[in-house]
Amino acid sequence: MEYVANKDNIAKRIARMFHNGDVVNLGIGLPTLVGNYIPEGVTIILQSENGMMGLGPAPEAGQENYDIVNAGGAPVTVLTGGCFFDSATSFGIIRGGHVDYTVLGVLEVDQQGNLANYKVPGKMVPGMGGAMDLVSGARVVIAATLHFEPSGKSRMKRHCTLPLTAAREVNYVVTDLGLFEVVGDRFHLREVFAPFTAEFIKEKTDADIVVDTDCRVIEL
Amino acid sequence: MEYVANKDNIAKRIARMFHNGDVVNLGIGLPTLVGNYIPEGVTIILQSENGMMGLGPAPEAGQENYDIVNAGGAPVTVLTGGCFFDSATSFGIIRGGHVDYTVLGVLEVDQQGNLANYKVPGKMVPGMGGAMDLVSGARVVIAATLHFEPSGKSRMKRHCTLPLTAAREVNYVVTDLGLFEVVGDRFHLREVFAPFTAEFIKEKTDADIVVDTDCRVIEL
């Protein structure tokens, strides 16, 4: 079975996890792609932790307003019915469990639900930004990641080795191979994304994976 | 020497304690009178703990807006340049030391700077409202009180016997007899209000009173 990295499949599957009216925070990078695949008939409300509810698309060239930016500092727009707020209010919304889903990128995620995504000591120390608050505070935490590092190692681990963003807070991991739920210190494989198989995933992942009895193979 | 209760003298003296631009919170009752005696040329900014900066006078009859009330729930007005805020913000302003002076009524005040003004167990239990926050948070706390209870006992004590509003927070006590500063667990008499004398005050007050070497007699 040949593996070709597929970020869009990750985004497509995550986009189907939301319900009408859910408040969602999408991290910069891979998670942002999720916004491209929200099913018709479902309206979600995007929160931007720098102070906005109802995050809209980037403005057309020449229409940029640098008073309205996303969490990456890039100009965006606000949708009708959205609103702005200061940083203390924004993180009150996040910490208070008023964000239903947060989708974040991954350096490592382990079967205890630990996430490491903000620091590689000695190499990359960008700071956690709002990620620690998002992972600690959001109702449901989804780790979105290519299954493998460029080296071929799985990003899903028995135990994270990098500094943690938050301990035991991850609910779901969605990779380009499948959808996993973290339950009882194990990854439970809920869905396999065709053409991959549960066997392939178990073989290539150095972690305890329980294949659900009703685990399905789905096409994305 | 005959004592006749004189609330206006208390208000007059306190009104002279402020500087241009000071932020002041005046309690309901006696402290409210202070607003009538602010010297010409001094502009203070009145804060109302229910959510207003720039508290103005009561509206004319028929002009009441019940969305703009003071801390007693009575309709008031907002001065030009004032603003409104919610209760958490309001008490952030108070607790954060952004109110320069708070003037509060007194049941008992003692020479340690303890104030009791919110509860008489078994008789009167109205609740502290915002008083505890004001006394703990304001930069300078002024206790405003008639010197004597109706029974003739001084409200200035060695030790409060009633439940405290706050411990060791009172800076000044202004009665209708004089102005006292609380320093080193003693009342320091700074000013005597004519026609009274330091001797009269010391005799009639069951507390340790140090008469300042530069204690002055003033006419109000």
Place this chain on the structure above:
Amino acid sequence: MIEKPIITAAEAAGKIKEGDTIMIGGFMASGSPHTVIQAVKEIAPKGLTLISTDTAAHDFKSGRITGIGHLVANKQFKKIFASHIGLNQETQRQMNAGETEVELVPQGSLAEKIRAGGAGLGGILTPTGVGTEVQEGKQVITVDGKAYLLELPLTADVALIKAKKGDKAGNLVYAGTACNFNLVMATAAKLVIAEVEELVEVGEIDPNEVQTASIFVDFIVKAEKLDM
């Protein structure tokens, strides 16, 4: 933006179950959701715990009752958290008679406790109440040599709040001092019912002027009358 159900005051009151903890906004009846309060009195769920800065007014001599005082008079509360009950003689009577438990909380601490409940904080350290009866039963934590009380968060099953203007998504704008506790209460309850004086279409409120974001509001009630 998702629109929220616009319901009657009676439907709103029907969402409160016996024994619920409810928050009600307002300060001495200013900025309280009077239309919904009236319906809560009529439908009369009992055994409630109330969180509110006061219980408005009830004067035995004149018989005048305002705001939340109607629900106190109707004996709907088993417990009340408030900062001030001095103008409600019936609340005092129930407290003294042991009919209703009253926990007095400094007004600023009450605001922070509710804010903490809504903002996912485990508590806040305040200097307010140190050395007073309010300290009883609370953890004292010293920071930089100064003593603070650890005040714990408050949350509710239902919050009844009031705004000057709301859009159909639930974005809210307050007026004057009527904002008071409504802003923090909107964040701290499982179910938030907003009574609005003026109801407008989504998009009619400038996103810069919204004070409570739509996501906090579950149901909207149009204010029917403004008596207190």
Place this chain on the structure above:
Amino acid sequence: MIEKPIITAAEAAGKIKEGDTIMIGGFMASGSPHTVIQAVKEIAPKGLTLISTDTAAHDFKSGRITGIGHLVANKQFKKIFASHIGLNQETQRQMNAGETEVELVPQGSLAEKIRAGGAGLGGILTPTGVGTEVQEGKQVITVDGKAYLLELPLTADVALIKAKKGDKAGNLVYAGTACNFNLVMATAAKLVIAEVEELVEVGEIDPNEVQTASIFVDFIVKAEKLDM
């Protein structure tokens, strides 16, 4: 209402003394007081401690520097509290070289620490950072079986903030996401200097729309240019 002195950016920068702790509002240069920042770079007080959510951008390849990045490049900070420095390669270089101490604080905790500093709280309990490096050296307090970190208040000598509109008394209104940390920083410094894009007479801002009350603002600077 008392009007506040309207000063030049250079006068504002002159109020910062060597070794001061300063807060600067903005998020990735959006909503930062750029006119004042430019003057702080020119007058160049050194040995400062910075509190800001980030240090904007500094890209070595293109040489592009934005916002607070100008002051980092000018080596004016001995210590920086920030939540994110990932887009400023010079901040990272100074940190790795041991030239500047950098304390990384989760963004929500940073906002609460500053708010606590301004609101007279001794600290707040947050779940953020429990079980991570952020926990090191901090008190862990368990409430209802859940662990929280005690995060202590932050205050500053000077806060440099930016608003869309201000009146001459210092009442401020922000726009869009440019409010960010400006709102809490206005409450937490001994001296607050507000750079405003539009300066209006007292009374021209509706008291319901004021976001930062005039009493927090000590000096006003008119924004001269809006480059970042």
